[in-house]
Amino acid sequence: MSDDSLLDLEFEIIGGDFNQAGRVSTKLKSILKEIGFDAQVVRRVAISTYEAEINVVMYARRGVLRFKASPQKIVIIIEDEGQGIEDIEEAMKEGYSTATDEMREMGFGAGMGLPNIKRNSDQFEITSEVGKGTRLEVTIIAGDGSKS
Amino acid sequence: MLVMGPKAENIRYYHTLKILEEKCRGRMRCMRACPTQAIRVRQGKAHVLEELCIDCGECINACPEGAMVPLTDTVEQTSKFKCRVAIPSPVLYSQFSVDIHPPEIIAGLKKLGFDYVWDVSLVCEAISEALRLYLEEHKGPWPVISSFCPAVIRFIQVKYPGLTEHIIPLEVPRELAAKEMKLELSEKLNFPLEEIGAVYLTSCPAKAVSIRQPAEKEKSWFDGSISIADIYNPLLSAIMSLGEEEYKDDLDGLSAIGMGWKVMGGTCSFLEPGSCVAVSGIVELTKILDDIEKSKLREVKYVEASFCLEGCIGGPLAVENAYVARVKTIRLENRYGKQPRIQKEKVQKLYREGHYFLERRIQPRPIKPLHPDIAKAIALMKEKEKIHNLLPRVDCGLCGCPTCLAFAEDVVKGLLNISDCLYNSIRKERSR
Numbered sequence: 011m012s013d014d015s016l017l018d019l020e021f022e023i024i025g026g027d028f029n030q031a032g033r034v035s036t037k038l039k040s041i042l043k044e045i046g047f048d049a050q051v052v053r054r055v056a057i058s059t060y061e062a063e064i065n066v067v068m069y070a071r072r073g074v075l076r077f078k079a080s081p082q083k084i085v086i087i088i089e090d091e092g093q094g095i096e097d098i099e100e101a102m103k104e105g106y107s108t109a110t111d112e113m114r115e116m117g118f119g120a121g122m123g124l125p126n127i128k129r130n131s132d133q134f135e136i137t138s139e140v141g142k143g144t145r146l147e148v149t150i151i152a153g154d155g156s157k158s
Numbered sequence: 159m160l161v162m163g164p165k166a167e168n169i170r171y172y173h174t175l176k177i178l179e180e181k182c183r184g185r186m187r188c189m190r191a192c193p194t195q196a197i198r199v200r201q202g203k204a205h206v207l208e209e210l211c212i213d214c215g216e217c218i219n220a221c222p223e224g225a226m227v228p229l230t231d232t233v234e235q236t237s238k239f240k241c242r243v244a245i246p247s248p249v250l251y252s253q254f255s256v257d258i259h260p261p262e263i264i265a266g267l268k269k270l271g272f273d274y275v276w277d278v279s280l281v282c283e284a285i286s287e288a289l290r291l292y293l294e295e296h297k298g299p300w301p302v303i304s305s306f307c308p309a310v311i312r313f314i315q316v317k318y319p320g321l322t323e324h325i326i327p328l329e330v331p332r333e334l335a336a337k338e339m340k341l342e343l344s345e346k347l348n349f350p351l352e353e354i355g356a357v358y359l360t361s362c363p364a365k366a367v368s369i370r371q372p373a374e375k376e377k378s379w380f381d382g383s384i385s386i387a388d389i390y391n392p393l394l395s396a397i398m399s400l401g402e403e404e405y406k407d408d409l410d411g412l413s414a415i416g417m418g419w420k421v422m423g424g425t426c427s428f429l430e431p432g433s434c435v436a437v438s439g440i441v442e443l444t445k446i447l448d449d450i451e452k453s454k455l456r457e458v459k460y461v462e463a464s465f466c467l468e469g470c471i472g473g474p475l476a477v478e479n480a481y482v483a484r485v486k487t488i489r490l491e492n493r494y495g496k497q498p499r500i501q502k503e504k505v506q507k508l509y510r511e512g513h514y515f516l517e518r519r520i521q522p523r524p525i526k527p528l529h530p531d532i533a534k535a536i537a538l539m540k541e542k543e544k545i546h547n548l549l550p551r552v553d554c555g556l557c558g559c560p561t562c563l564a565f566a567e568d569v570v571k572g573l574l575n576i577s578d579c580l581y582n583s584i585r586k587e588r589s590r
């Protein structure tokens with residue numbers, strides 16, 4: 011595969027900035043649509059980047075989202091500097107949330123974000139260190155790249 | 159003349175928009191107003207990229223020269239039918255002064271030469287009940303999106319193809335009314351279906367298109383459409399010349415609450431409050447569709463979506479100010495009462511029989527990708543970003559593209575050259 015057909019983008023996410031939250035996901039979505047990725051692939055990318063973005067905004071000081079798209083697959087890596095997750099197994103359960111009352115008032119904190127990301131990805135890795143930060147790697151298979 | 163465009167799979171899209179070349183002065187208002195960036199100005203004249211056009215009519219509203227005209231039909235064009243039936247959108251009832259009531263408007267239409275005038279408001283009420291039943295049964299995906307606005311449907315098909323499965327597969331009132339009318343009249347008059355001509359009187363250019371090329375079935379039950387703006391003056395004269403014996407002021411066979419469908423929030427008023435939202439206008443529509451695509455709206459079950467601000471009463475082919483029309487619709491409800499005019503049990507039975515459902519689900523109609531081969535499309539996307547970075551990114555529009563991003567896209571598609579950016583040329587010239 012030539013380098014030409016690998017799209018590599020990077021975005022910064024600022025913790026606590028709820029106004030801007032979701033911006034990266036919207037931008038990626040429109041890029042993928044224009045390239046011609048399958049609508050359901052676009053949808054899955056939109057959902058998983060949005061949830062990951064929001065988690066950084068909610069639970070970290072700052073983070074970086076790296077986005078790599080090739081005809082075969084899409085890989086999204088989100089790394090943040092923040093509080094980290096103590097019990098990952100617990101955090102992955104639907105309904106588990108440590109969101110504050112304020113966050114719940116804003117409509118977050120159903121404990122659905124991480125499970126949603128996992129459900130929408132073909133491969134999902136999460137690592138975290140308490141007090142340092144969290145890293146997610148999400149892979150979404152886009153197809154063989156031969157069809158439009 | 160129909161503007162038509164070739165596309166992949168050889169589908170041709172109809173558009174009911176004509177640009178009067180001699181009137182167009184290339185002022186680019188339409189280009190800037192177009193929500194799908196489907197307009198370019200080349201050699202001083204506006205052109206429509208047909209694949210992108212969703213017939214919303216924003217350009218008709220925006221053009222100060224009146225150069226954008228909808229291609230609706232005229233009353234004379236319907237004369238080929240043995241039996242001519244007008245089906246007015248309930249918007250029509252809100253277009254006249256408050257002392258002209260629906261029965262007079264209907265009598266006026268008959269005076270203009272229609273053999274029958276068929277009502278949509280009752281069907282609106284019936285479909286509201288069907289909608290309620292549908293929401294009760296539906297298992298997801300949530301939220302569902304209303305199906306009655308064809309510009310919204312086309313917008314979703316083109317820009318949010320992944321969301322077509324959220325569109326409620328229920329038939330729209332106008333089509334159902336036309337169908338019921340044709341079946342009923344053909345039996346009653348013993349006419350074959352083809353001899354009955356159904357014309358929709360509408361404020362909406364997108365409905366004119368959806369009648370020529372429906373998104374959800376082979377063929378519309380309508381045979382044409384007339385713009386409310388076009389019929390307004392002749393209709394008003396006809397109404398003014400009515401004798402008192404020519405109409406009866408009661409709402410026999412009409413539904414005042416059904417008329418409320420055409421006002422933003424109209425369909426929500428039939429449903430459980432709390433999980434229904436109504437949005438109108440392109441800005442809010444874009445926001446909510448973005449949110450749905452990200453699965454952000456977890457509590458919302460139903461989204462009523464109209465492309466025009468304030469709903470169909472805000473359509474480009476309406477005459478009355480949308481906000482005034484809204485008040486008039488409320489007054490109609492107060493005058494004629496809010497009691498239901500349909501028999502719920504009958505609607506429920508018809509619902510079970512499938513009467514209210516679309517013939518087929520709405521399919522995506524995604525924008526043609528930068529290249530059919532994804533690898534090449536990615537390369538072009540990178541190229542496009544590179545070009546975009548060289549541009550002033552002030553969206554001045556002098557090149558005839560609505561944004562610098564659209565310009566960059568036209569360059570990678572080979573339609574323009576980077577030197578066509580006037581802003582950069584002037585800058586270079588100055589610094590020399």
Ligand SMILES: Nc1ncnc2c1ncn2[C@@H]1O[C@H](COP(=O)(O)OP(=O)(O)OP(=O)(O)O)[C@@H](O)[C@H]1O
Nearest residue numbers: 065069094101107108118119120121122123124144
């Ligand atoms: N980037 C992160 N840094 C630190 N903690 C995190 C991070 N992402 C998730 N968590 C922890 O995992 C829990 C579950 O996350 P998840 O996204 O599933 O739900 P939520 O964010 O609480 O609610 P929802 O996503 O439904 O709004 C969070 O409440 C939080 O304690």
Ligand SMILES: [Mg+2]
Nearest residue numbers: 064065123124
């Ligand atoms: Mg979350």
